[in-house]
Amino acid sequence: MDERHQKILEILDEEKSVDIHYLKQVLAVSEPTIRNDLRFLESENKLQRIHGGAIQLPKTKEVSYSQRAVVRQSEKERIGRAAREFIQKGETVFLDAGSTIMALAEQLPSGFEFNAVTAALHIALEAGKHPNVSVHLVGGMLRSSLQELIGPKAIQGIREVHAHKVFLSISGVDLAKGITENHVFSAEVKKAMVESADQVILLADSSKMGKVYFADVLPLTEVDVIITDSGISPEFHQSLLDMGVEVIIA
Template identity: 60%
Template sequence: MLAKERQKTIIDIVSEKGSIGIHELRERLDVSEATVRNDLKYLEQNGMLKRLHGGAVDLSRMNEITYEQRAVVHASEKERIGKKAAGLIAPGETIFLDAGSTVMELATHLPSGFEFNVVTAALNVASAAGRHGNAHVHLVGGMLRSSLQELVGPKAIAGIKEIHAHKVFLSCSGFDAGKGLTERHIFSAEVKKAMIAAADQVILLADSTKMGRVFFAELAPLHKVDLLITDNAISDTNRTLLTAQGIEVLTV
């Protein structure tokens, strides 16, 4: 397939699906990952799509990127991170889970054999956690942001403030040594802030591509994070920056 034919196929797929990951494109087009990345770079430079964390999104849908669209990018890394995080939950604990797609992987792979409490503001996370009979799931109230299946606003924050959690497992849109943790949407950031304030330990679940990225809404300074679980592509330089701020880094 010639480059122009391949690029047209990519545009057609992205327009139809809304978003797609590099791994799926590589398999569908039967080309190397480098070729896919070059095609996406060319198409973005020509205003035909937007590259996003290991995938691509249709420009017409960039205002509100849905949970389903985010879930397709770096899917294998997110699954490994979620499984690793599940091993940190102890019997009898109360944990906060936010609305991120990586945290959803944790909710899917919760441990069995002992009981614990899960508090979340995400409908899909609550549903996934609820499939584990040993997890007592509590869903806070609030206004629904349907694209992310997340409850936000004053009622959600008030509900979180009533609870003490041993751990919060959260994600973010980006994290940076200078700017800290940031989010695309301020409503999501406010919910995450409340969870951080009400938890003893803050555990960030984020793939390495989010390091050095800064978004609209400030979430927390980096030193608020106790533990980062990320993929093994994180650079030695970034690992050093994180550990210098007292953050333990686990890679999967």
């Protein structure tokens, strides 16, 4: 999506519905351009077109971190254990928000020193329990449901860091749509981490496979490794391999 598409979605997020004439004035483009934008965004499952404009798609109620933490707990613990093997001495790594990343934070390696950078309060506190880990928390506006810092300050802080690896949590993994997230501001934080890291390691239990959510994060071709559980279907597993993604079953 380009900047104009993102602006349309931001307006929809505030107003819940928009008409074409209003968008023409705000974005200073022609009516055919707006119609093409709305048509594209509808094809991407971002909105619903109506006569003369568009409306926001219904949103599902966001699940809190405490609720997510107890779902598929054993799978997440195994995924976290497998993920820690990728961390090497002296590296700088990004740790995303979410319960699967928490499973990694609880099991970080202890035999050497390294840096962990995160935008999540609970991840920073857990990683800080390991005396060999130097924890860096970026600033920003608090998204309380995931205890995550978001917004321009968070993104700026992330962009000032070069990381060897990013350990990413996500809402959905789809072969066609790629990696998607249910919250646009969290998606922006994830994108910034991906752009500032050499290697992208996705931690996603098998329930995330085949799911598509509101905000794009990155295509599967930009993911280096996916760590998941044995619930992934053989067909989905093989499709990921065919796309050049390394898949580890924890």
